[in-house]
Amino acid sequence: MDFAALTDWYDHNHRRLPWRETRDPYRIWLSEVILQQTRVAQGLxxxxxxxxxxxxxxxxxxxxxxxVLKLWQGLGYYSRARNLHAAARQVVERHGGIFPTAYADVRALKGIGDYTAAAVVSFSADAPYPVVDGNVYRVLSRLLDIDTPIDTTAGKKEFAEAAFALLAEYLVRKGHRGAGLYNQAVMELGALVCTPRSPQCAACPLAGGCLALKRGTVGERPVKRGKTAQTPRFFHYLHITDEHGRTAIRRREGNDIWKGLYEFPLVETPTGAEFGTLPLPFADFVWQGSVRMPKHVLSHRIIHAVFHRITVTDLTALSLPDDWRVIPSGRLGDYAVSRLTELYLTRDR
DNA sequence: TAAGCGTGGTG
DNA sequence: TCACCAAGCTT
Incomplete structure (x- = not known):
């Protein structure tokens, strides 16, 4: 690899982003978690x-x-927010509130895998660990024309070893400094030049040594195995209000989507269902109508959601399930909700 | 270990 | 419209 061309390209072309203006491992970690599977523009x-x-x-x-979840609302993959919070507490307990920069300490924190640990320690302390993220998979698969699928155990191993070998070579030439700069440069090249579609090979500092470019396989790299199908789910939300301006919500628990977020009481059915067939924990109510939402598409699910508007006299007088919370409707904004619920709450009426 | 986990942008 | 994706991690 032409390391000099790469770092020279980075020096002149990289984006100035707020987390690149600091070496504070806390802020770098924060940015890395936010940017997991997320575009820069969305995370800024x-x-x-x-x-x-x-x-x-x-x-x-x-x-x-x-x-923390409320601040994270709308960003998706909410386990990141829960793990972020848990990891912060681990830092306080294990390291006295000083964010660690030793790889093993960082890697041991909740929500931090190989990639994030390497990013934090190399960007903040220039520690010699190669980052292997989606950008790096793409750059290396083309540079070395590797056709091993990146979403397999064998692929992850092969790319990790290739990344380590390249970083080692870079460090030997550079006097064992600049791992962070090198990592940033490879990632930025993947983000700006070696893109998934329409890569700008003519402007690439590594084009001269790119095996896939020479062989005409750039468009076929990286190889991925397969995607899982999107299965439908049918959600019936009970938007219950009473004569005192109150409503009922509950927190999602268990291992399912939107864990930790709040929503109206939910009845999930295996297929589409009519309101009259839904089980309700009380009998004395008036059905005011239902609002069918557009299909809500997640990475692995398509949610068909209907919000049923129901009025009762006094929610606090009813015997309700233990996990329901009766709150003033005006306080709904205090709770973290999914984009689906947010869309319902802010829809045009 | 393959599947599950969000949202919004893009060609 | 639709497939694919964007700085992954957990179980």
């Missing part, structure tokens, strides 16, 4: 809000999980 505002609300890892650890 969230990063600013998190840094503003939680200037230090101790501030984050001291917060309630619900507040």
């Amino acid at each position: 505002d969230y990063y600013d809000r998190f840094v503003g609300r939680f200037p230090s890892v101790a501030d984050l650890a001291a917060a309630d999980e619900d507040e």
Whole structure:
């Protein structure tokens, strides 16, 4: 690999992003978690809000999980927010509130895998660990023309070894400094030049040594095995209100989508169903109508959701399931909700 | 270990 | 419209 061309390209072309203006491992970690499976443009505002609300890892650890989820609302993959909060508490307990920069310590924190650990320690402390993310898979699969599927155990091993070998070679030539810069450069090249579609090979500093470009296989790299099908789910939400301006919500628990978020009481059916067939925990109510939402598409699910509007006299007088919370309707905005529920609450009427 | 986990952008 | 994707991790 032409390392000099790569780092020279990076110096002149990289984006100035807020998490690149610091070597604070806490902020770098925060940005890396936000950016997992997420575009920079989508994560930027969230990063600013998190840094503003939680200037230090101790501030984050001291917060309630619900507040962290509320700040994360709309970003998706909510386990990231729960793990972020849990990891902050681990940092306080294990490291006295000082975010670690030793790879093993970082890797041991909740929600941090091989990629994020390498990113944090190399960007913050220039530690010699190669990052292997989607960008790197793409760059290396083309540079070395590797056709092993990246979403297999064998593929992950092969790419990790290739990444390690390249970083080692770079470090030997550079006097064992600059791992962070090298990692940033490879990733940025993947993000701006070696893109999934229409890669800009003419502008690529590594084009001269790119095996896939020479062989004409750029469009076939990287190889991925397969995608899992999107299966449908049918959600019936009970939007219950009473004469005192109250409504009922509950927190999603268990290993399912939107864990930790709040929503109206839900009845899930195996297929589509009519309101009259749904079981309700009380009998004295008036059905005001139903709102069918557009198909809500997740990565592995398509949710068919209907919000049923129901009125009762006094929610607090009813015998309701233990996990229901009766709250003033005006306080709904205090709770983290899915985009689906947010869309319902903010829809045009 | 393959499947599950969100949302929004793009060609 | 639709497939594919965007700085992955957990179980």
